[in-house]
Amino acid sequence: MASLLKYKKNVALTGAGISQESGIPTFRGKDGLWKTYNPEELATKNAFVKNPELFWEFYNFRRNLIKNALPNDAHLTLASMEKEGQLFSIITQNVDRLHIKAGSINVIEIHGNIWDVKCESCGKVEFREETSGIIKCSSCGEITRPNVVLFGESVRNIDEAFSIVRDSDNILLIGTSSVVYPAAFLPYEGKESGANVIEINIAKTEFSNEADYFIKGKAAEILPKIYNNMKIL
Template sequence: MANQFEVVLEVGGEGGSITLYGVSSENGWRFSRTTEESALGDIADRPTDSLVRKSKVVDSWEEALQLVQRYPWYRLSPRKVHPDFAAKVWKEVVNRLDWMDHGRDLNRWSRVCFGDGGALGELSLLMKKSQSTVILTGAGMSTESDIPDFRSKDGWWRNIDPTTVATVDALKENYSLFHEFYQMRIENLESRVPSGGHYILAKWEEQGLIDCVATQNVDGFHQAAGSKEVYELHGSIRTIRCHDCQSPASIDEFVAGDRCSQCGGKLRPNLVLFGELLPRDAWERALAAIRQADLVVVIGSSLQVSPVNTLPSLTSGKVAIINAEETEQDEMFDIVIHGKAGEVLPKLDEVLG
């Protein structure tokens, strides 16, 4: 059975409606258009005495746009947008409607295109307007790389009490458990690679859309994906030091259970354990960037860990959050998008073009 034409774009107004249809095949999409001009000036009830005009069938999106360009379709009320063309339609609308004059219209278009209350479209506009954007990432960023999240409802903390493992007391009093836990985490990283979201953030930095990434994650995936300006607020599991004399050591030495070659002290990953202070340099650089930012976007963080959870409130700019689950701080954000980073970021990247 031949594929049927689907609605790609439908808009309406007092004078009629415009519908762009498309049909997908192994050779790509083909498009056609109808316009319905109502003699009564009100198309809500679809009056019978209306004039319907049809177009030819064309074979490309560029030609499809030409079919509707003679009409001010972007000024009409959006009724339906095909998900496969949401980003394309959105970009066409944004190119034609100025946010200052048509903010309400753009929000309506965003809601129809993305079905998220207009949040994705609004965030894309804020990112384009912002002169300084800071990204703050949490564990939800790395779960896309199959790194377990400690604090989600399915996280490791359900099975392992952090107060017995990720502490200085454990390092001193129960080093075998401490070593086994972090050895497992290090070995788990060996077969993991950055997710698509990590690469998107690196691309945004290169394009000048974001200034830096401040992260709670210790896996180093942001740098591995190509991000240059990364502030590791909780340190890094990819470097090792002696707990006693602070001398650097290799990961192989730690995994093997060796002692410090300088003083014989216990080796540990160069990350923040519970009760320890955050790295001063990373914290101060992240704080300075956030305070002067026009936009701060939190990605994949439940914002349960202090003091990092205070950072979004310290900016005078706009704040947005992308997280799979609701957080206790959702109400403080100007834009809230509930979804996995691996699903939302590719959509946002497409919208940004």
């Protein structure tokens, strides 16, 4: 695996599973947020307009879960790979910014990030760390919303993401359920364009049978081993 990746144009596609190893629950899975909340009702523009108090209560719950989380060894390894020229880009579905905290630079957050808020009145986007109450715009005082992609909205920078996977040699598919579209199309697009897809996950997914390699286990344990082997080649 190390020889396959070394000095190649490698791209990482990451999902909630990589952050679950930092203690952040996933929407899916036995310990996921789906068990307690129904994001299809809460994480929507309609919910924001209809009941901003409940909407922000839900997102402050999520922000509180995330605020003390630290990048794990998977995040840190990807950042090291990028620094050493062994990773071209990270495309993530996560909104927690743990890749940024780990030191990664070329990160495409196709679902936005939960720490930026956007004013629905004046359009201002700003970083805010509050984790209680309704957050109001610092410029005009109107209600903001987290600058994330809500259900029913288009993902961001998806054309750039598709361009990156088409131009890659290898795709590290890490901790994603492979059921959220259009992000789930990305590994298929990369594979069709000639990339090898290496999936790292604690369980098989919808994509696993298509992957060139499937490595079962925790990314925080597997990625450092692969990278250490790359360094001694």
